[in-house]
Each structure stands twice: as structure tokens, then as C-alpha cells.
Amino acid sequence: MVSGRPGRPAASVSYPAEDGLSSREALLETALQFFSERGFKGTSIRDIANALEISVSNIYHYFGSKEGLWLAIMEYSVKSLPLRLENSLLAITDPLERLHALVMAHLTVSASQQRELKMIMLDHDRMSAAGVQANLDIQRRVLAIYIRELEALRQGGLISTGNVRILAFNILAVINWQLRWFRPDGPLSAAEVHAEIVKFIFHGLSGK
Amino acid sequence: MVSGRPGRPAASVSYPAEDGLSSREALLETALQFFSERGFKGTSIRDIANALEISVSNIYHYFGSKEGLWLAIMEYSVKSLPLRLENSLLAITDPLERLHALVMAHLTVSASQQRELKMIMLDHDRMSAAGVQANLDIQRRVLAIYIRELEALRQGGLISTGNVRILAFNILAVINWQLRWFRPDGPLSAAEVHAEIVKFIFHGLSGK
DNA sequence: GTCTGAATAGAACGTTCGTTCTAGAAGGCG
DNA sequence: CGCCTTCTAGAACGAACGTTCTATTCAGAC
Numbered sequence: 001m002v003s004g005r006p007g008r009p010a011a012s013v014s015y016p017a018e019d020g021l022s023s024r025e026a027l028l029e030t031a032l033q034f035f036s037e038r039g040f041k042g043t044s045i046r047d048i049a050n051a052l053e054i055s056v057s058n059i060y061h062y063f064g065s066k067e068g069l070w071l072a073i074m075e076y077s078v079k080s081l082p083l084r085l086e087n088s089l090l091a092i093t094d095p096l097e098r099l100h101a102l103v104m105a106h107l108t109v110s111a112s113q114q115r116e117l118k119m120i121m122l123d124h125d126r127m128s129a130a131g132v133q134a135n136l137d138i139q140r141r142v143l144a145i146y147i148r149e150l151e152a153l154r155q156g157g158l159i160s161t162g163n164v165r166i167l168a169f170n171i172l173a174v175i176n177w178q179l180r181w182f183r184p185d186g187p188l189s190a191a192e193v194h195a196e197i198v199k200f201i202f203h204g205l206s207g208k
Numbered sequence: 209m210v211s212g213r214p215g216r217p218a219a220s221v222s223y224p225a226e227d228g229l230s231s232r233e234a235l236l237e238t239a240l241q242f243f244s245e246r247g248f249k250g251t252s253i254r255d256i257a258n259a260l261e262i263s264v265s266n267i268y269h270y271f272g273s274k275e276g277l278w279l280a281i282m283e284y285s286v287k288s289l290p291l292r293l294e295n296s297l298l299a300i301t302d303p304l305e306r307l308h309a310l311v312m313a314h315l316t317v318s319a320s321q322q323r324e325l326k327m328i329m330l331d332h333d334r335m336s337a338a339g340v341q342a343n344l345d346i347q348r349r350v351l352a353i354y355i356r357e358l359e360a361l362r363q364g365g366l367i368s369t370g371n372v373r374i375l376a377f378n379i380l381a382v383i384n385w386q387l388r389w390f391r392p393d394g395p396l397s398a399a400e401v402h403a404e405i406v407k408f409i410f411h412g413l414s415g416k
Numbered sequence: 417g418t419c420t421g422a423a424t425a426g427a428a429c430g431t432t433c434g435t436t437c438t439a440g441a442a443g444g445c446g
Numbered sequence: 447c448g449c450c451t452t453c454t455a456g457a458a459c460g461a462a463c464g465t466t467c468t469a470t471t472c473a474g475a476c
Contacts, residue, residue, distance in 0.1 A: 023423075023424085039247070039249070041247070041249045041250050042249050044462075044463065044464080045463085045464065045465090046462080046463080046464095054424075054425085055424060055425045055426065056425095056426095056464085056465085057423085057424060057425065057426080057466095057467095058423075058424065058425090060464095060465070060466080061422080061423065061424075062423095065464080065465080066464065066465090099413075122330075153413075159413050159414065159415055160415040161404065161407075161413075161415055162400065162403075162404060163396070163400070163404055166396070166400075166401055166404040166405070167404065167408065167413070169385065169386070169389050170382045170385075170404070170405060170408045171413075172385070173381040173382045173384075173385030173386070174378045174381045174382065176381075176385065177377065177378075177380070177381030177384065177385060178377070178381070181377050188371070188374070192370065192371070192374075193374055195370075196369065196370060196371055196374040196375065196378070197374070197378060199369075199412075200375065200378045200412060201412055201413060202412045202413050202414065203411065203412040203413075203414060204407075204408060204409055204410045204411040204412035204414075205307075205361075205367050205369075205375070205379075205409060205410050205411075206367065206410065206411060206412075207367055207368040207369055231453080231454085252432075252433065252434080253433085253434065253435090254432085254433080254434095262454075262455085263454060263455045263456065264434085264435085264455095264456095265436095265453085265454060265455065265456080266453075266454065266455090268434095268435070268436080269452085269453065269454075270453095273434080273435080274433095274434065274435090417476100418475100418476085419474100419475085419476080420473100420474090420475080420476100421472105421473090421474090421475105422471105422472090422473085422474100423470100423471085423472080423473100424469100424470080424471080424472095425468100425469085425470080425471100426467100426468090426469090426470105427466105427467085427468085427469100428465100428466085428467075428468100429464105429465080429466075429467090430463105430464100430465090430466100431462105431463080431464090431465100432461105432462085432463070432464100433460100433461080433462070433463080434459105434460100434461090434462100435458100435459085435460090435461105436457105436458080436459075436460105437456100437457085437458075437459095438455105438456090438457085438458100439454100439455085439456095439457105440453105440454085440455080440456105441452105441453085441454080441455100442451105442452085442453075442454095443450100443451085443452080443453095444449100444450090444451085444452100445448100445449085445450085445451105446447100446448085446449085446450105
């Protein structure tokens with residue numbers, strides 16, 4: 001024995017984490033904060049470990065690698081996005097109502113998982129194949145859902161567009177862009193922003 | 209003298225650059241390509257130098273630092289964006305026509321400087337204060353132009369919105385998002401995409 | 417009580433990073 | 447020609463990076 005205090009924390013003081021989080025949970029939470037603010041390349045594992053005042057060994061113990069940590073965050077959150085969007089459509093048949101429900105569900109998830117969704121939007125960092133592939137896969141599946149719903153609208157004569165794909169990108173644009181500029185602690189409420197976005201998607205500048 | 213081939217290239221072969229670009233111009237072009245694809249943090253100066261098969265010393269000779277190279281690209285391109293947008297409005301008085309001209313000008317610049325504008329949109333890389341400040345400054349000035357024009361529309365009773373700021377963000381969303389997904393060499397023409405975007409901004413899903 | 421495995425610390429490794437330093441080659445000018 | 451500035455190469459440096467390794471402590475099973 002040399003010195004220091006390795007091994008489990010002394011039980012009396014809740015050591016590494018704020019609150020009652022386990023080390024693993026604290027790592028996920030802290031990594032999420034850093035990744036969503038500074039991206040994958042912009043965040044070092046020492047940043048994360050130092051913020052929690054623990055050793056970097058913990059990251060390798062729990063997640064194997066830096067990318068494993070990224071994928072673990074994706075796993076418990078963002079990965080479910082396509083399914084959650086599909087679920088919002090289950091009981092609805094009217095095409096316009098379906099799209100409205102889809103957008104609302106998307107905005108709701110955005111509000112509750114702003115940082116997680118920001119992570120997959122910063123795709124210009126290059127992580128190794130598996131990581132970037134997981135990101136792209138989720139984005140593709142979400143895009144496919146929107147295209148499918150818009151195509152139904154178009155065939156029903158409810159919208160007139162030359163290209164549903166461009167339309168889908170435009171809708172995703174306003175939803176995803178909001179992740180960049182909206183501040184939950186700012187002057188605007190999430191409900192207010194969501195209402196404006198929905199209005200813009202369905203009627204553009206001209207309002208309702 | 210040891211070996212190798214330092215000094216100016218042998219005049220017969222146009223050495224470092226493809227085509228007739230000077231070393232400085234070739235560096236700007238190559239750096240632009242890397243920065244727009246992989247961001248500031250994701251691009252190393254050795255990436256850039258190796259792609260041109262020259263030494264990293266050139267970057268320090270011409271630009272002083274990695275960030276100086278970034279700022280030089282901004283200087284000769286993106287920095288003029290706010291002015292170019294203002295110029296598009298000079299002869300127009302009708303508020304709706306002004307906004308239309310603004311959007312068209314913005315899309316035109318986007319088409320000719322897609323990579324440059326992408327650079328300032330990847331703001332999640334953290335470069336030192338001066339660099340990130342220049343980025344934010346440009347984005348703020350563009351936002352201010354849109355807000356000013358939308359406010360004029362609102363006061364003229366031509367649009368009904370609860371918040372022109374959100375509206376401005378929504379318009380910037382579709383314009384900037386297009387930088388991410390549009391591929392000039394893809395199946396869609398720029399004109400086609402621009403027309404759809406304008407239609408979406410002014411009328412949303414419902415089309416014209 | 418002893419053993420085993422999970423959890424943690426801290427040093428160390430090899431690589432890559434941005435940058436600096438030293439020096440050589442070419443061009444312009446007298 | 448000789449001189450000075452510009453341009454270029456390449457080695458080297460210190461810091462930071464992701465990762466590995468070794469060692470230690472605690473909790474629980476027996």
C-alpha cells in the first residue's frame with residue numbers, strides 16, 4: 001500500500017457522483033454534457049474523468065473505449081427515436097393528423113432529450129466506422145418515416161410539392177435547428193417555440 | 209546541402225498545387241475542403257500539408273497558425289455574407305418582395321460558397337476566442353437582417369406571428385440545413401431545391 | 417477468515433497534435 | 447556577381463491524446 005484512496009469510496013461520503021448516481025451513471029451523464037457541447041473530437045476522456053474527479057480507468061472499465069462510451073449513450077436514449085415516432089402514429093389514420101402527431105412527438109422527444117439529439121447532429125466529427133454508422137442509421141430511419149407520411153399526403157392530394165424528399169428535409173431542418181438555438185432556461189417557453197414551429201411547417205410565413 | 213528539394217519549385221513543374229495555384233492559394237483551397245468536411249478540431253495541419261505534399265512550415269509562413277488559416281478563409285469569403293445580403297435589398301421597397309429577394313440572395317450565396325458556409329455552421333468545435341467570435345458575429349448579423357425584415361412584415365400586417373425571432377430561426381434553419389444534405393453532384397438541381405425551399409418558407413406544407 | 421471479482425487510482429506508453437527552430441534554395445536587385 | 451528577402455523542408459519539442467498496465471481496496475460468497 002502506498003497512499004491515496006483506491007478501491008470503492010468510503011461509503012460515508014457519496015464519492016464520485018453528484019447525488020446518488022453510480023459511477024457508471026455519472027459517467028454517462030457527464031459525457032453526454034461534454035459530447036453535446038463540444039462534440040466527440042472536442043471532448044477528451046480526461047475532461048470527463050476530471051469533471052467527476054475520478055480516474056480515466058473507470059471509463060475503460062465500464063465502456064471499453066471512448067467510442068464505447070458514446071455508443072452507450074446512444075444505446076439508452078437516441079436509438080429509440082424512430083420507434084417512438086412510429087408509436088405516435090399508431091391510432092391515427094387521417095394523413096394530415098398523422099403528420100401533425102409525428103411533428104409533435106418529434107418536438108416532445110427533442111425537448112426531453114435535447115443534448116442526446118444534439119450529439120447525433122454534430123456528425124462532422126469523425127469517429128470510427130461503428131459510431132458514425134449508428135448516427136447515420138438513426139437519421140436515415142427518421143427521414144424515411146417523414147418521407148413515407150409525406151408521400152401519403154401527396155397521393156391524397158393534400159399537398160402539392162415537386163419533391164417530398166426536399167419537403168422532408170425542410171421539416172427536419174426546423175426541428176433539428178431548434179436544438180441549436182433553443183435554450184430551456186431562456187425567455188421562450190418550449191410550448192411557445194413548438195407552436196410556432198408547427199405553424200411554420202404547415203403554413204410557412206403566412207401563418208394560420 | 210544535404211539532399212531533398214527545398215526552396216522554390218523547379219519552375220518547369222508546377223509543384224505544390226494542382227493547376228496554376230500558388231502555394232498560398234492551394235493551402236486555402238485544401239484547408240477549405242478539410243475544414244468544411246471534418247471541422248476545425250477534426251483537421252490537422254499535417255492533413256492539409258500532406259494532401260499537397262508540402263511541409264507544414266508553409267502554413268506558418270503564410271498564416272502564422274492553424275487558426276490564422278481558418279480566419280484567412282473566413283476573410284476572403286464568408287465575412288462578406290451580411291453585406292451581400294444587404295445589397296440584395298437596395299432597390300426594393302415592398303416588404304414581401306424584400307424578404308423574397310433576401311432568401312434568394314442567401315440561397316445563391318449558399319450555392320456558390322457551400323463549403324465556406326458549412327465551416328461556420330460547425331460551431332461545436334472549439335477554437336480559440338477570436339475564431340469562434342468571428343463565426344458567431346457573422347451569424348448574429350445575418351439573423352439581425354432577417355429579424356428586421358420580418359418585423360417590417362409584421363408591422364405591415366402581412367404576417368401573423370407571435371415571435372419574429374422564432375420565425376427568423378425557422379427560415380435560417382431550412383437555408384442552413386440544406387448545406388448539410390444537398391449534394392451539387394446529386395440528382396437534384398440547385399434551382400429545383402431553391403424553389404422548393406422558397407415555397408416552403410412562404411407557404412409551408414400547403415404549397416402555393 | 418479467506419478468496420474472488422468488481423471498482424478504482426495512477427503511472428506509463430506510444431502516437432499525434434500545434435508549433436518552433438534551423439537551415440537550405442530561389443528570385444530580385446544592386 | 448553578392449546580398450537580401452521570400453519560400454520551403456525537415457527535425458525537434460512539449461503538450462495532449464487514447465489506451466494499457468499494475469496495483470490496491472472493498473463487497474460479497476463460502
